[in-house]
Amino acid sequence: MTLYGRSAVLNTVVPSLVGLDSNGPRRLRIPDGTPLLLVCGGGRGSGKSALLKALSEQYAQRVPQAYADLAADRFGQPGLARPADGEAPRNASHTSDLLFYLMDGLSQKPSEFAGKLSFPRLVQGLLAITSWEPVRPAELPAARHRLGELQRAGQPDQQARNERVLGWIDEVAGALPAVGGMPPGVEEMVRALLRIVATELLGPRANKEGLKWWGARRVGRQGDGLARLTELAMTFRGEAEDREHAERHLLAALLADIADHYGWLNTMNRVPRPLLLLDNAHTPTGAAFLDELARVWHEEAAGERALRPAVVATALSQDPPVPDPEDTSPSTRSAPGAFWRADGPASPAGWLAHLPLAPLTLDEVKEMFGEDRPAPRTAQVIHRISAGRAGIVHDLVQAARLHPRLHDGASAVDPLDLLALPAGPESATTVNEKILATQLPGEVARRRLTYYSPALDNEAVHRLGAAYPPGDPGGVPVLEAEAELRDGRWGRHPWPGTGGPFVGDPVLRALLLHELTALTRRTPDAEQWKNLHLRLRSFYDPHGRGTAAERPDVRFLHHSLALGEQESVVHALHRRFAEQDAPGWLAALNLVCAAPRPPRTLPPPAAFTAACRACAVDDDPVHRAVRLLVSALWAQSQPLAAPQQDATGTVRLQLLTLAMAQSGAPAAQKVFYRAHEEWPTLLGHWRQAPHLPTYGESAP
Structure with a gap:
């Protein structure tokens, strides 16, 4: 299925998963069955991150939500510490760190939402595996409590309670020198840790229900909830397959906590679901987490009307071919029921609904100009040069809108000069440079592909790479450039009768060729373009x-x-x-x-x-x-x-x-x-x- 534009995702698909109207307080009927995990795919600049941002704003202060950028080492949160360099610690993984972070976001109560989500099962599991070392993402709730102490300085009793809540961190940290390795006493430490945390953070009932749930899990061979949690901590420190097994238990705890919080009555009353927003799920971290989540989604019995959160992920994928510049068809809409399953699919992959973010239409490009009047055919040129990719369209439209107006209010920009326009008011950067820096963030890769962009086939690039680009840092430039195109999911649309060009995505090639002409103008060697094409054409003239x-x-x-x-x-x-x-x-x-x-x-x-x-x-x-x-x-x-x-x-x-x-x-x-x-x-x-x-x- 393909959706043109973004209105269907914002106003139809996600509201049906959350159970709340996109703009108003109206609760929507929840379809029977279990929601799918929505994965929105598109190329660089197609608006994937912008879509998640719009969803986050759309449901801000309305439902519990958490956002994580799975390509960022801080999950997209600037104030969070970076992961430790070198080998991953034995008591943490990308998945456990991410679960700490998502739990913290979901536990923040929106102003328009009744009740605050708590995660007794997940907290118990996470604290079990992190019990002998502090984990930076786990410190985020503690940091928030410390800030709360300053705000509640006039309430001694509350302040004292907060200090006791934080005391477990010091207690565990103080035990570290004496622990080391995998001593027999680890079970006692886990028991003490859970006793402290469960009492202060979760309360007696949550502690009891959480341990009962863990007791029913097949983590170890036998034992009660505390024994199962001890086995979880040990399994987590095993081989990669063992760690993944433990991580799936933690994901199951997350889903069970959410379902338990809502319960049958809240579900029947259409209380809106929490929203998980996962950006860049194509990365190794993101793909592993999404695969594990889909597996748990598939294997765990949801129970009758047991609530599952709404999950919207984005992933880098190859863009479809360049759209028809004269296509003005309106955005298509998709039935909400298409994103729910009344029956269980045959495999975990069946729970993933892949939704390509198709190019914007010409009418949608025109709408981005607002009340401004672009020069004739400027919108059509923008539509073609961008292939309808929302991020590129936005930058080009904004650059055109900044251009001086004629006396009748219309823009005087010549479409041929569009990429050379300033990227912003008084900016020394052109809009082409700005777009390229977004599409190809690596400076070395960007420079290499700029020089390789005129090449018509791979063989020519391999021969060209012996001399270009000048001043290259070395390595295997052509192979690394090919990897950049492959890893960036840049499409290859071969020209008729050829296997090329080397940069097969028409949008990227046009941007790079424009950069090459600009580079020729900016550098002392004004004949770079000439020398480059002379060398390239010599490959097809063996006899000179x-x-x-x-x-x-x-x-x-x-x-x-x-x-x-x-x-x-x-x-x-x-x-x-x-x-x-x-x-x-x-x-x-x-x-x-x-x-x-x-x-x-x-x-x-x-x-x-x-x-x-x-x-x-x-x-x-x-x-x-x-x-x-x-x-x-x-x-x-x-x-x-x-x-x-x-x-x-x-x-x-x-x-x-x-x-x-x-x-x-x-x-x-x-x-x-x-x-x-x-x-x-x-x-x-x-x-x-x-x-x-x-x-x-x-x-x-």
């Missing part, structure tokens, strides 16, 4: 004959056009026109005219004065048609170019000229005539080279 070769490689011509050598390219294409089948020639034209424009500051190449070997007469009409066709199609195939009627008209006329020149070859004439009919329309609908149809198999 250049355009004098009988049939230059199309990739050689692609890089030649990127150098501004338009006339030599026209000569080569004219020769191909006389020798190559029509579909193959159109495929070559597609690949050649997909070449990027050279920087405006690059000096023009030397005049090409050689005679065209394919011209039958002076001012040959076919040669002239090829020249005009290349010029118009190349101009219309730049990422920031909007369709221009005069350019599309030129394409139409020149393709008709080439069709007429094929009078002796009916099959070829039909191909060129069909292109003459369809290409201008496709160009007017924002299609560009190399993705124009060729009506047959491409010849080499």
Whole structure:
């Protein structure tokens, strides 16, 4: 299932999981069954984190909630200490640290919510495994209690109680030097610890019910709740598989505490569910936690109408292909019942509902301008260059809105200059630099991919990597760049007839190529672009004959056009026109005219004065048609170019000229005539080279 935009997630799907209207106090009917774990996927800049932020704000002070960034070593909480470097401590894991953090968030009572969640089972389990060392995430509740002591200094009895509550930490810490290893006395220490904490934090009833629950768990071979908790602590310190087993018991305790707090009556009365927001669940930490949670979700008996929390996770995934720039269809909506299961799926994976965050539509891009009037077709250019990715759209729209207005209030920005606009008021950073820093946070990877972005295939990049980028820190640059693209879930959308380009995501490639032109302008070596493309095209010219070769490689011509050598390219294409089948020639034209424009500051190449070997007469009409066709199609195939009627008209006329020149070859004439009919329309609908149809198999 796919949702366009975000309104369906915010206003339909998640409210059905939480049981509360997105904006008002109305409680929603909870569907029968068990909710699914919602995993919203998308590429970088698709708005995944923004979606979780919007959900957090939507339900702030309305339901208990906890947010964690599973890609951050502080879970996205700046004030939390970093994990210890080196080998993980034996009494903590990413999962246990995360559970401490989530429990702390869920235990904060919202102002509009009746009752405060408590977690006796989870507290008992976590304290059992952390009993012989302090764990930084576990100190977060203690820090909050210390702050409370200062606020309640005028209440001696309450202050004294808080001090006693915190005393267990000192008691356990003081026992550390005498403990060490796995002594027989660990069980006594766990018992003492639980006795102190249960009395002060949970109360007698919670202590009793929690121990009863642990007593029923199959943690050890036999024993009561305290014996099971001791076994849990020992299992947690075992091998990786043993630790995962213990972690699943802790996750089960979390779910059991939530279900027990609500009970049958609150569930029947539609008391809204707590909300867990998990960002970056694709990371190793996130994937492991989500897999364990899904397994517990699957294996634990939910009981009749036993309540489960609403869980919304986000994960980095490959974006779908670039959307149709003229698609103005409204956001689709999905039935709430689709995210609930009345029966149990066959495996834990069946509880995960993967929901791609599809690209924004053109209408949604236009809505982001608000009352501002963008320059003509600016919204369409933003939609195409961003592929509808919400984060990129936002940055581009804001940059365009900051641009000076004309006297009638409309923006004067030229879409061709969109990526060069300042990222903010009085900012020295361009919007392209800002977007790239978000999409590729690593400076080394960003610089490498900037230099590799013009390459049309992997082999060319491996050969290029011997000299570029200049000043690289070393290692295996190309392999590391490939890993960056793979780990970043950057899609590969090969060009027709090729396996490339190396940077296969069209959005990322356009941003990197723009950065390469800007880099050429910023650095002392103003001919970096020229030297780079000269080296790249040399890979396709093994005999060093250049355009004098009988049939230059199309990739050689692609890089030649990127150098501004338009006339030599026209000569080569004219020769191909006389020798190559029509579909193959159109495929070559597609690949050649997909070449990027050279920087405006690059000096023009030397005049090409050689005679065209394919011209039958002076001012040959076919040669002239090829020249005009290349010029118009190349101009219309730049990422920031909007369709221009005069350019599309030129394409139409020149393709008709080439069709007429094929009078002796009916099959070829039909191909060129069909292109003459369809290409201008496709160009007017924002299609560009190399993705124009060729009506047959491409010849080499």
